[in-house]
Amino acid sequence: MLLISCPNCGSRDETEFHYGGQAHVAYPENPHELTDREWAEFLFYRDNTKGSFAERWLHSTGCRQWFNMLRDTVTYDIQAVYPMGTPRPDAAGQRTADTGTASTAADSTTTGSAAPDISGTSTSATSISSTPAPEGATK
Amino acid sequence: MAETAAPATSYEKNLSLRVSPAAQLRADFETGSVRGVVELSEVAFLTMVGLRINRTSDAGERIVSITGGLPAACGDVSDHGDTSVLWLGPEEFLVVAPREAHESLGGDLIQALREALGDGAGQVVDLSANRTTFELRGPRARAVLEKGCSLDLHPRVLKAGTALSTEIGNIPVVLWKTGDESYRLFPRASFADFLGRWLLDAMREYASPEVP
Numbered sequence: 001m002l003l004i005s006c007p008n009c010g011s012r013d014e015t016e017f018h019y020g021g022q023a024h025v026a027y028p029e030n031p032h033e034l035t036d037r038e039w040a041e042f043l044f045y046r047d048n049t050k051g052s053f054a055e056r057w058l059h060s061t062g063c064r065q066w067f068n069m070l071r072d073t074v075t076y077d078i079q080a081v082y083p084m085g086t087p088r089p090d091a092a093g094q095r096t097a098d099t100g101t102a103s104t105a106a107d108s109t110t111t112g113s114a115a116p117d118i119s120g121t122s123t124s125a126t127s128i129s130s131t132p133a134p135e136g137a138t139k
Numbered sequence: 140m141a142e143t144a145a146p147a148t149s150y151e152k153n154l155s156l157r158v159s160p161a162a163q164l165r166a167d168f169e170t171g172s173v174r175g176v177v178e179l180s181e182v183a184f185l186t187m188v189g190l191r192i193n194r195t196s197d198a199g200e201r202i203v204s205i206t207g208g209l210p211a212a213c214g215d216v217s218d219h220g221d222t223s224v225l226w227l228g229p230e231e232f233l234v235v236a237p238r239e240a241h242e243s244l245g246g247d248l249i250q251a252l253r254e255a256l257g258d259g260a261g262q263v264v265d266l267s268a269n270r271t272t273f274e275l276r277g278p279r280a281r282a283v284l285e286k287g288c289s290l291d292l293h294p295r296v297l298k299a300g301t302a303l304s305t306e307i308g309n310i311p312v313v314l315w316k317t318g319d320e321s322y323r324l325f326p327r328a329s330f331a332d333f334l335g336r337w338l339l340d341a342m343r344e345y346a347s348p349e350v351p
Contacts, residue, residue, distance in 0.1 A: 008213050008228070008229060009213045009303075009304075010213065012289075012290075012305070013289045013306070015306060015309075016305065016306060061304060061305060061306055061311045062213075062228075062303075062304050062305065063213065063227065063228040063229065063231075063304070064227075064228050064231065065228060065229065
């Protein structure tokens with residue numbers, strides 16, 4: 001259970017919220033000029049980030065207001081909560097400098113102990129910097 | 140539900156025929172309540188009005204003159220006589236008033252709010268039939284609620300006179316702490332039967348002597 005800090009209501013259970021998908025997907029300025037492929041990419045194609053991900057949330061049971069959240073999709077660490085319409089905060093700037101190292105450390109520990117299926121995907125992921133942790137996790 | 144012995148007009152007869160959302164649980168509430176420990180009852184047909192208004196706008200200030208105030212932050216309740224306004228969102232409020240305030244019983248609250256809104260941006264909607272009201276009282280009321288509510292209900296955090304929109308027993312409910320040991324719960328009408336039975340089940344253990 002995530003404990004999400006609503007900007008209006010404070011910390012509430014994840015079950016009070018609804019997920020709104022990726023944030024900062026701008027509506028095209030001239031939708032009529034787009035090709036079908038560009039339009040389809042605007043409608044349906046979203047990032048599948050491993051790591052910090054900006055997403056929209058709705059506090060549907062509480063104040064019924066939308067807000068943005070920067071969340072680590074691996075550790076579920078909520079790095080920032082900020083209003084709709086504001087630019088994505090820099091994760092490193094919002095948090096203290098230990099976030100960068102802490103997230104990779106948490107990554108290695110979670111893949112090792114808690115979520116074996118993630119360790120399987122992390123070995124195949126090429127974008128992740130090669131650390132000895134996934135190998136240790138697979139053993 | 141016949142509250143008047145001989146309804147004079149068809150209008151009064153219609154009112155006497157209306158059935159509250161948890162009317163079928165009235166006897167269960169009587170037998171399930173533990174006197175002096177935890178008691179549950181339904182307060183039927185309260186007048187409720189949904190407000191969507193910017194507090195600082197002109198129309199908002201006109202509405203403040205009717206309601207005596209609009210709460211500013213999450214949890215706040217502004218009381219004005221027997222009319223209370225609960226904060227539901229930054230621009231969304233719930234007015235709770237006695238049943239006599241409803242226009243079907245000769246009250247003028249909703250009409251006055253409509254006139255105060257005028258052509259300002261916002262809404263005044265009669266939501267009296269949207270939710271029903273449960274009243275839970277007694278020293279064990281908090282223990283009953285804590286079985287299904289993840290908010291911190293300890294009195295050092297949740298003071299009397301606070302209303303929060305949250306989940307109790309996995310259904311959305313507005314929880315209003317009206318006194319040190321009394322709560323009002325506003326479930327939607329279709330959830331009233333479920334929440335009533337859920338509360339009765341949660342109260343049942345307090346009817347038995349405490350196991351040492």
